[in-house]
Amino acid sequence: MDVQPIVPAEPVVVVRHLRKSYGRTVAVDGVSFDVARGEIFGLIGPNGAGKTTTMECVEGLRAPDSGTIAVLGLDPVRDVRALQERIGVQLQEAQLQKRITVREAVDLWAALYRAPVDGGRLLDQLGLRERQHARFMTLSGGQKQRLLIALALVNDPEVVFLDELTTGLDPQARRAIWDLVRGIRARGKTVFLTTHLMEEAERLCDRVAIIDRGRLVDLGAPAELVRRHCPTATVVVVTAAPEAAAAFAAIPGVTSVVQDGTTHTIRGAAGGLVTEVIRCLAGHRIDVRDVRTDLPTLEDVFLETTGRAMRD
Amino acid sequence: MLRGLWRLTWLELRIFLREPLGVFGTVLAPVLVFLALGRLLGGRVRATDPDAADVARDLPVVVAMLVAVGAILSLVAIMAIYREGGILKRLRATPLRPATILTAHVLVKMLLSTTTLTLMAVAGRRFVPAGAEAPWLSFGVAVVFTVACVLSIGFVIASVVPTARFAQPLGALVLYPMLGLSGLFVPLDVLPPGLQFVARALPFTPAVSLLRGIWHGEGWASHTGDMAVLALVFALCVALASRVFRWE
Numbered sequence A: 001m002d003v004q005p006i007v008p009a010e011p012v013v014v015v016r017h018l019r020k021s022y023g024r025t026v027a028v029d030g031v032s033f034d035v036a037r038g039e040i041f042g043l044i045g046p047n048g049a050g051k052t053t054t055m056e057c058v059e060g061l062r063a064p065d066s067g068t069i070a071v072l073g074l075d076p077v078r079d080v081r082a083l084q085e086r087i088g089v090q091l092q093e094a095q096l097q098k099r100i101t102v103r104e105a106v107d108l109w110a111a112l113y114r115a116p117v118d119g120g121r122l123l124d125q126l127g128l129r130e131r132q133h134a135r136f137m138t139l140s141g142g143q144k145q146r147l148l149i150a151l152a153l154v155n156d157p158e159v160v161f162l163d164e165l166t167t168g169l170d171p172q173a174r175r176a177i178w179d180l181v182r183g184i185r186a187r188g189k190t191v192f193l194t195t196h197l198m199e200e201a202e203r204l205c206d207r208v209a210i211i212d213r214g215r216l217v218d219l220g221a222p223a224e225l226v227r228r229h230c231p232t233a234t235v236v237v238v239t240a241a242p243e244a245a246a247a248f249a250a251i252p253g254v255t256s257v258v259q260d261g262t263t264h265t266i267r268g269a270a271g272g273l274v275t276e277v278i279r280c281l282a283g284h285r286i287d288v289r290d291v292r293t294d295l296p297t298l299e300d301v302f303l304e305t306t307g308r309a310m311r312d
Numbered sequence B: 001m002l003r004g005l006w007r008l009t010w011l012e013l014r015i016f017l018r019e020p021l022g023v024f025g026t027v028l029a030p031v032l033v034f035l036a037l038g039r040l041l042g043g044r045v046r047a048t049d050p051d052a053a054d055v056a057r058d059l060p061v062v063v064a065m066l067v068a069v070g071a072i073l074s075l076v077a078i079m080a081i082y083r084e085g086g087i088l089k090r091l092r093a094t095p096l097r098p099a100t101i102l103t104a105h106v107l108v109k110m111l112l113s114t115t116t117l118t119l120m121a122v123a124g125r126r127f128v129p130a131g132a133e134a135p136w137l138s139f140g141v142a143v144v145f146t147v148a149c150v151l152s153i154g155f156v157i158a159s160v161v162p163t164a165r166f167a168q169p170l171g172a173l174v175l176y177p178m179l180g181l182s183g184l185f186v187p188l189d190v191l192p193p194g195l196q197f198v199a200r201a202l203p204f205t206p207a208v209s210l211l212r213g214i215w216h217g218e219g220w221a222s223h224t225g226d227m228a229v230l231a232l233v234f235a236l237c238v239a240l241a242s243r244v245f246r247w248e
């Protein structure tokens, strides 16, 4: 069972040896990666890891200290004007004028670009039509975020950059935004996002790059990273059958079986552990009261590779 | 080059007018204070005190300078709020340029200042009769020119103030001494020599000299020096502001 790694066939973003410091703080310390056309690419990492700095260098908002960046074949610093027409950005913690209305913002943005999309249609797509006359300051967090995404889409960009797009939103609003982002990909665009929600990265991203303290830790499809860094899965079986513990221990690939009364905790190689345990249960006709699986997720990879969940 | 300028100007004007206190504070309050003072002092002061006649004679200049200072402070405050709120940073990621954003705000301030001054001129005629020979048109042109030039001082302050909370005090700290030394309230000749030197180097001094001269019927030709200095101040401030302008 070998999953083909997604090799970026046609990179729309190429970053090589990117370095950027603020005074004595090294924010990004030699990061290299590619983003392929049509994928959702996620940059994940703890607070202060350098996600925003990396993204803003790619967007042309900051000049790197060294390294090279190409976006759609353009240099973000030198060709920033040409690039702006072809990318859309949503910045972390961006605000608009308090008293600007939704519609006015979209119309202003549309007036700034050469080939804007229809503002009304955009508002429909993002579910903002009934709030189009509302002022920015009266919008809910989710509505603000949807408006900021709408503004990132006004110029019909080829690449969309979304920095922490669901931070501070409730689960419903978050899911609605995920659907929106999938919709952007479905329309043939490339999405480059950052998040520190592992669930978001796992569900949304085709590939993720983990960065920590300005360095790239690893890069790949979420499932691939899980296989690489967290090869161990756990299955917990509750059964009174006396022969169970020995049967479990005999399963190929199992590394440990811990018995606590009727509860058996089985650890082994993530690949086929669940199947093997079910086969074993069926083969030995073992009666089972409960089965739980604890499979590694991107969260575990994150903890494994960056050492802790949060850092400042 | 200035793509989006008109739309942004129009939008910023409408957004400003939505702020109830802003409209009252910048446009209506000065007119009302002016009218109240005029009613209180108007004819009486002029009749008894010959010196007060000078104040009355210079009143349009005083008012124009105060409105200009108000416009600068307001420009500084708005830019600080936009910077602090990340609005400038978001605008930066669009094809808008800093010059366009600043120009839009300057145009809004110019429009509001002109409106205030026109209202005052119309409403104040009853209390401070200007006489038929008053050069309204020339004075109006001089005011627009002066306000545009001194607003550039606002660019520089606006380009660097980090937060909205410091914007107003810092602006006032820079502007009020300049206003005090501009020759508007105290003639420059009575100042000690050192202070006189400082006063003559400050940009409000030629502004006052120009406005006063034009208001009292002097020709433009006798104020080319003032205009040249104001234009220089404008050029220097714009150049400086574009170098130190911070988006965040």
Ligand SMILES: Nc1ncnc2c1ncn2[C@@H]1O[C@H](COP(=O)(O)OP(=O)(O)OP(=O)(O)O)[C@@H](O)[C@H]1O
Binding pocket: A022, A025, A026, A027, A045, A046, A047, A048, A049, A050, A051, A052, A053, A054, A092, A196
């Ligand atoms: N404008 C700035 N001036 C000085 N230091 C900065 C600036 N922006 C970021 N930094 C520092 O650079 C490092 C990386 O910051 P960055 O914002 O890129 O991290 P991040 O991964 O986006 O974090 P978060 O998850 O909190 O958004 C941090 O140590 C931060 O303090």
Ligand SMILES: [Mg+2]
Binding pocket: A051, A052, A053, A092, A163, A164
């Ligand atoms: Mg960030």
